[in-house]
Amino acid sequence: METTYDVTIWKIETRQGRRKTTYRVVWVVAEERFRRTFDTWALADSFRSDLVQASRRGEAFDRGQGLPVSMLRAEVEMSWFDFACKYIDAKWPRAAGKSRAGNADALASATPALLRTERGAPEPQVLRRALTGWAFNTKRRDTPKPADIERALKWVKANTVPVSRLNDEAVLREVLEQISLKLDGKQAAAKTVNRKRAVLYNALDYAVELKVLTANRLSKVKWTMPKTARAIDKRVVINHDQAKKLFAAVAAQKVDGQPRRSAGPALVAYFACMYYSALRPEEVAMLRKQDLQLPEKGWGELLLSETAPVTGAAWTDSGERRDRRQLKQRGQGEVRTVPCPPPLTALLHDHLVRFGTAGDGRLFRNLTGGDLAESTIGRVWDRARKAALSEAEYASPLGKRPYDLRHACVSTWLAAGVPSTQCAEWAGHSVAVLHQIYAKVIAGLESAAHARIEQALGVEPHPPERGGE
Incomplete structure (x- = not known):
């Protein structure tokens, strides 16, 4: 290097296109002119500032690249590879478990496009498992690994390109x-691709x-x-x-003729919290007796302050499958108050008496007192749909996932x-997200809104238009 x-x-040039x-x-190194163009003034000023500071420190400049x-x-x-590990470590302390797993998945998906060579490469499945399971997991990176994972990590560490190639x-x-494809080469879901691109963009900002x-x-x-x-x-x-029929089907579930051996009866109020109060599944999982403000009958309130999404033990600080945290997009200890309609009030009282x-005061847990498993919830709900719905309804998207109960609640409101x-x-x-998710529901309410406005204005109702005869 000379x-x-x-x-x-020189000063920054503004170029009107x-x-x-x-x-x-623009800068000159040993009479050789160099230039870099940026989309914003801030980026250009930051780059120029780096050059100025290096010059003031008496740092040498390379003649070839300036x-x-x-x-x-x-x-x-x-x-x-080294940068990706550094990025994961920088994000790890403040990230939720799902975000940690998502960051690892996005960077692992991008890595095959940033290899120097494919010679001697491990199988794609082994490489992905090595990256997501160990390299891009701060907690597990230095733990013992299977021999094939050790070999894969040693190879990938020596065979990724410099980050500068991303210029x-x-x-x-x-x-x-690359990130738009699944491991089998098929197109990934749009939501997945968008999430991975967002992670990549943030990583490049960090670079x-x-x-x-x-x-x-x-x-x-x-x-x-x-x-x-x-x-x-x-x-x-x-x-x-339909909701009442489904809840009855949940309550009626038995194992070998014994209701007590089934998780079904103890999950009636769990599903009802989503249908009547629009709780997320991870919020219901952390609902405690002290969070209930219930009269004997009638309207009550649920005071939500914690959530516990299932992320996997590898991604949580506690080593448990559920990541216990504050409410989504809220600060630690912040409470969200949700109304509890009379039917849910009755179901919660019944749950407390029976179960x-x-x-720690949690209402819902597995048969041994631990955290509810998603597989159990899904199995109970599927059995209820099969018992309560017709064959055509069961085959349709109607209430396919427990989360759809939350959608039903907001639609009802x-x-x-x-x-x-x-x-x-x-x-x-946010209201913006509500309008995006429930746009079709809101659009379907326009006629009723028009009628209420006409009534408020004293306007005679306008008859609906008829097609030509």
Whole structure:
């Protein structure tokens, strides 16, 4: 490497293009002119500032590439594998269990596009398991591993390209194509691809922060994002009569003729909390007796402050499958108050009398007092659908997942005329998200809204239009 201290750094040039404005940093190293163009002033100013500071420190610049030695060293020495591990470690302390698993999955999906060679590569399934199970898991990285995993990690550590390759938009396109595929080569779901792209974008921002990349160019790649349907399918929403039949089918479940050997009867109120109060499954799992503000009959309240999504023991600090945390998108200790309608009040009282609580006050647990398993919940619900619904209804999307009970509840609130701001507060998300998810439900209420407005204005109702005769 041939270096020099003869450096001149010019002011940022603003370049007005026909479609957009860009910003160019120009500097001269030993009479050789170099330039970098950026989409924003802030990025250009940050890069120029790095050059100025390196010059002021008396740092040598490379004649061939025009960059300070420290910037070149960072780009050369930081491989994609080492950077990915560093990114995972930076995000780990504050991330929820599901976010940790999602970050690992996204970076593992991208890695095959960033290999120097395929010679001697482990099987794709082994490589993915090595990356998600150990390398991209801060807690497990240094734990004992099977021999095939050790070999896979040793190989991938020596065979990923420098992070600086991600300055090339063509390489970024290859990475985007890679994360859009499942391990078997088939197209991944749109929601999955969008989630992985968001992780990749955040990782590239972190690479810029570490100065191993000069800029995050992911948004400049002309690549069509898969479209994700956020609005619910109205076919999944059950009505109240169907709900009552389903809850009765849950209560009637037995094992070898013994109700006490089945988890069904103890889960009636669990499903009812989702249907009547729109709780998320992970919120119901942490509902305690002290969270219930219930009269003997009538309307009560549920005070929610904790959630416990299932993430897997490898991703939680406690080593348990459920990650016990504050409510989604809320601070530690923040409480969300949700109304408890009279039918749910009665079901919760019955549950407390028949099944009591766990030692910590939790209403719902498995037969030995531990956390509920998703497999148990799914099995009980599937049996109830098969018993309570017709063959055609069972084969349809109607109430297919327990989570659809939450959708049914919010749809009921909206149909009853509850303002969307109040619905969003009770459901625990923003009004914007409510309008996206329940857009079709809200659109179906327009006629009723028009009638109420006409009544308020004293306008004579407008008869519906008829087709030509």
